[in-house]
Amino acid sequence: MGVVVPLEEKPVDRLIAPLVKLVAGDMTRVNQTILSRTGSEVTMIPEVANHLISSGGKRLRPILTLATAGLCGYEGGGHVKLAAAVEFMHTATLLHDDVVDDSEMRRGKAAARMLWGNEASVLVGDFLLGQAFKMMVEVGSMQCLDVLSSAAVIIAEGEVMQLSAAKDTETTEDAYLAVIRAKTAALFAAACEVGPILAGRSKAEIAACRAYGANLGVAFQLIDDALDYGGSSAKLGKNVGDDFREGKITLPIVLSFRRGSQAEREFWRRTLEKGEIGEGDLEFALATMKKHRALEDTIERARHYGAMSVDALELFPASPWKQALRDAVEFAIGRAH
Template sequence: MVADEMNEVNEAILNRMESPVALIPQLAGHLIASGGKRLRPMLTLASARMLGYEGKRHINLAACVEFIHTATLLHDDVVDESELRRGRKTANVIWGNQPSVLVGDFLFSRSFELMVEDGSLKVLKILSRASSIIAEGEVLQLTTANDTSTTEEVYLEVIAAKTAALFAAACEISGVVAEQGEKVETALSTYGKYLGIAFQIVDDVLDYSAKQATLGKTVGDDFREGKITLPIILAFHRGDDEERAFWNRTMADLNQQDGDLDHALDLLNKHTALEDTIERAKHYGAMAKDALGTFPNNPAKQVLCDIVDFCISRAY
């Protein structure tokens, strides 16, 4: 439905990635060309289409959203010491940590140029606030790493910030450019927020799924890093003292041995932690769809509902 507009977004991304410093387009292009879903800019385009917007402002703003996302990925891969993303070596593996961080900074700066060019203080406020919240979420996640006492509430706070904030902003800015008023903007933001939460919950399930190999990622990265996600939280609280000692050794102390990942998977399955986590994702997916209830039915609204189903179906 938005393929033609997405081509315009991709063109804007390539144009704004240019720099006389050759390493910048080279490194940024490695990640941008690696076949991501472009889900966040697609949400901006589909939301604008649902509202009947016929202008062009949303094209550059969708590119801006993708720049923010790409910048955070470059920084995340350095922080997480990741080696693979979308089946390819990460930029930090190829070029090193310092160029990855600095090119991430460049992309953040480019995104702010695009916001300012749009000329709307409201758009600037929404996207700059989202950028701040994402950073807060990443720092909060760092403080919960290896902490097996992390609660489900804190976990949700982390993913609402580090993932859902940009989903929400990507949708909300379409309401602003379409000049549909506060109520519409809030509904779109709510849809994006709950979709983002569902999306990240499923991502955290996928880390323990054999499907990871088909997604170009390795199984158990979160486990090896001691990242406390919802499946671990559920299994930890449902386990006995011996099981909790295992989680403390492997996740809190990062004292991991051969066979520990397999044992972790056995415990997750024993306590239905993965299935129950997927149910949480479905719950937030339903809330995302409910947020669209006030909009008249049209093909773009159906696409936004289908995106919810797509995000959750990745778990299977």
């Protein structure tokens, strides 16, 4: 549980280090809260929950809740419980996603459903969602409850939207953006909005933090989508091509399909819609993406949202918090290189 960001020797990690350092004290309390709130006499619950929670996710979402509270000069303690609630909402989504996607792996470990079954993943997800709301109630801000419960609805809508559009290679970029705004960016936005609310900041400042989170969330997801194909290098490596094998339509695919020849479109239909993937197909997919600059342009699109994210914070005066939040955007995008 101790390690918040895995410190591999990547230069990009230096960009997130200031933010991690600023929230370190609060993050210890968030980790303690997470640990105590996954406790239950029903021993399967902490087992399943901690399998995933302790598996070294970056905890970017709770970090953002703590950091935007810090940016806004919040001096109470409510942000710790809300940060834990945000992480629980995220973890519940991951547990349910694994069931939906039939995933076998998550964060380099066996998915919980492989060890305890789909049942446990569904029900422990429900438990964490319930605990998240209980913690929000304890904090006692109706406005924060409104923000986070609205996010829960939008996330579920986004997941269903993705399901409905699954394996449709003709998905437009706009339709894809609508999905990731809902399934990923909504929680980033909510995570960044509750801090300024707790701090009693103005509507404009609350909206600024929300916009920072929402755009960062879109950028983050786009980079994740590019990273699934090896990022800007588009080279085969560990875990490259998971989305391809699952037939997930992400922006690199949307761009490659639109820019491609008839023969290439047939290739995408066969591999992604029909799931007929043979030897050499992933290599061909990567080469085709390279030819159409699909990964570079996905990263370019992410840069656009990253820039909006940074600009959203401009109405705040200079501070170490503001600088660290700006660097976090660079971090999110820099991961693709």
